[in-house]
Amino acid sequence: MAGKDGKKRGRKTENDNSNSTSAVSTTRNYKRRSTDSNVAYQEYCELPFTLSSILVDEFEYITRNDIHAMRSLHVLPCPVTVKQVLEHYQKKRNKNHNDDDEKLKQEQIKRFCDSLALLFDDALPVCLLYREERPQYESLQNDENLRLKRPCEIYGSTFLLRLLRRLPTLLCTESRKEMDEVGPLFADLVVLLQKNRQACFKDSYRKPKRNELLSWEKENVGTDNGCGER
Incomplete structure (x- = not known):
């Protein structure tokens, strides 16, 4: 009896097979959609060498061991903030938009800038800071x-x-329609940063204060660790 029950319990029904196939198909479609979106956003958000080199130099300043x-550390607030850059981008894109169709584009650009600012606010403490910057953030x-x-x-x-x-990873589940709408705006934003890099990237650096040191640094650095701008 136990053996029969065991066989009965182990036997898959047609519904089980159907559900399993459906789940696998859904998973594959999700992965395919995520991969497609990831690749597309990588193309829209690809940074030119001059902007990438800013990140390389900054990484050296911040993480030097x-x-x-x-x-x-960055001197905060920065001379040119993310909000100011997005406001400038919005103003520049809306400069010649007067008719009704263009006013719709104005609304789209405003939503884009507002949403990107919110995404930045949410992402910064989660995945945009280096370990060395967390004490400063706190x-x-x-x-x-x-x-x-x-x-x-x-x-x-x-x-x-x-x-x-990081956008290709953060937005990998966005729909193709959404990607086609905002992707070109990301590309335009990259162009604006590239063309105006001398005005946009005016960051200055300073030494960390004692309460901004990591634990191992506090053990090896003297108490007199004043600030100095780089």
């Missing part, structure tokens, strides 16, 4: 002048480049 050459939460400001009102264009680098 050498007791004889102290690493650096100290900002206690700064009376800055703690009520949005990240896009504090951090600058270099952090926007970090976001653009």
Whole structure:
């Protein structure tokens, strides 16, 4: 009896096979859609060499692990913030939009900039900061002048480049329609940053304060660790 029951319990029905096939198909479609979106966004958000080199240099400043050459942090708020860049982009795109169709495009561009600012605010503490920058971020939460400001009102264009680098992963589940609508806007934003890089990237650097040091640094660096802009 037990053997028969065992066989009965182990036997798959047609419904089981159908559900299994459906699940596999759905998973494959999801992966295919995610991969397609990822590749497309990579094309739209690809950074030219001049912008990529900004990230390379910045990485060296921020993550340098050498007791004889102290690493650096961005001076915050940045001279040109993410919010200011997006406002400039929106104004430039809307410059000659007057008729009804163009006004619809104005609304689309405004939604794009507002959504990108919100995405930046959400993504910054999760995946845009280096480990060395987290103590500085945490100290900002206690700064009376800055703690009520949005990240896009504090951090600058270099952090926007970090976001653009991660967008293919962050937006991999977006629909093809959505991608076709906003993809060209991302590409235009990259062009604007490239053409105006001297105006957009005015970041300055300083040495970390003692409360912004990592634990191992506090053990190896003297208490007199004043700020100095780079």
